[in-house]
Amino acid sequence: MPTPLVLLAASTAAAQGGTLMLLRDYVARRLTGDAGGYFTDPSHPPPVGALDAAIDFSALAGRGEYEAAVAAAYGRLRARGAWLTPAELFTPHYGAALAAFAAHAFDRHAPGRGAPVEILELGGGTGTLARDVLTALSSSRPDLASRLTYTGLDASPQLAAAAAAKVGAAGHASAFRGAVGDARDARAWPRPPPGCAHTVVLACELLDNLPHDRVREDGDGNRFEAVVECRPDGDAESERQLADPLLIRALDAAPWGEPETTPVERLVSWALGERAGGPRAARLAYVPTGALALFDAAFAARPAHTLLASDFDALPGVVLPGAGAPLVAGCASGRPVDLPSITSRPPPGGADILFPTNFESLVALYEAAASSAGAPTAQAARCKAATLLRLRAPPGATATASGWAPMLDDFGNTSVLVGRSGGSGSG
Secondary structure (H helix, E strand, O other), rough: OOHHHOOOOHHHHHHHOOEEEEHHHHHHHHHHHHOOOOOOOOOOOOOOOOOOOOOOOOOOOHHHHHHHHHHHHHHHHHOOOOOOOOOOHHOOOOHHHHHHHHHHHHHOOOOOOOOOOOEEEEOOOHHHHHHHHHHHHHHHHHHHOOOOEEEEEEEEEEHHHHHHHEEEEEEEHHHHHEEEEOOEEEEEOOOOOOOOEEEEEEOOOHHHHHOEEEEEEEEOOOEEEEEEEEEOOEEEEEEEOOOOOHHHHHHHHHHOOOOOOOHHHHHHHHOOOOOOOOOOOOEEEEHHHHHHHHHHHHHHHOOOOEEEEEOOOOOOOOOOOOOOOOOEEEEOOOOOEEOOOOOHHHOOOOOOOOOOOOOHHHHHHHHHHHHHOOOOOOOOEEEEEEHHHHHOOOOOOOOOOOEEEEEEEOOOOOEEEEEEEOOOHHH
């Protein structure tokens, strides 16, 4: 058995005056820490951008003109390294689709005409989605809008303030409340409105920034968790024997290794390795422990909920090894800069750390959180984002003159998780 690394790593950090932490805690500090987090650094504007005006898709000939319009929008944002989410690019249509999704959930789980209901958005960015959802419901479902509270929770004080201002400017201030906090901590979730019958939880483009852990399994089946030593002269990654309870829960609950492997691929791996008596291949994978913590928080803070989480299921240009490895990218002099590791010293303004989401694993993690919370009949499912948007978006939304509709036909590498829970002991 290899020499245990936990004592070596801890003693080295103590001797050299460093701080040792799990990889997920390091990622959280780099992204949302009080001192210079990518999303929270008060000395730089947040990297989430917004359009100067909504794109008139009907005035575009087709895909080429759409791509030119997006390139022009990014040109205006390039100096500060900001980017645009689908909710921003496809405003107001994306919000209208999610408003229809929420209305369907409320009709199913809170059909009474007088019961208060809530939408709780995690990581709401500039507030565009909140504004568009509230506007759509006010127009199409005033019966729901009159008893709806829209709650925003964001780790960035700057973005939380921007969201409140944008929603208020659209005339929805009385329906909106904002808070600052970590979505993985149930104590940060504002209390539900009095008498709330059901909450729809929205998490769009949040999963890719939730902290992950990394685990390595050697040829003998021994598992090790990644840790980072933080020092003034540079941060360094190390590892120790697997011991973290949250990471162990995630590994026990969800498949890990190459994301979305098929049964045939798993059979071939088994036949070439263990069945044939050959050595077991070492494995390295990033594990979405932050998502498991978020699901735990959802069941603790909102036992009766419908969850919709949307994000990238694959990312281009990843150079780090390991299944589910992230893309680490910053911006220098108005140009994107890819970094070779999570611990690389970032350029001014910080660096984004984006993880591709294995939605197969997320379904298993959601159901594991439900079981731990005493909600065994809660269920989750996954599908491509376009499938849900085709079902809920207004007819012709974002259609160009050629009939090509970017909200439905672009972003093919995005998926959604839908989870439903009626509360403890019910579905």
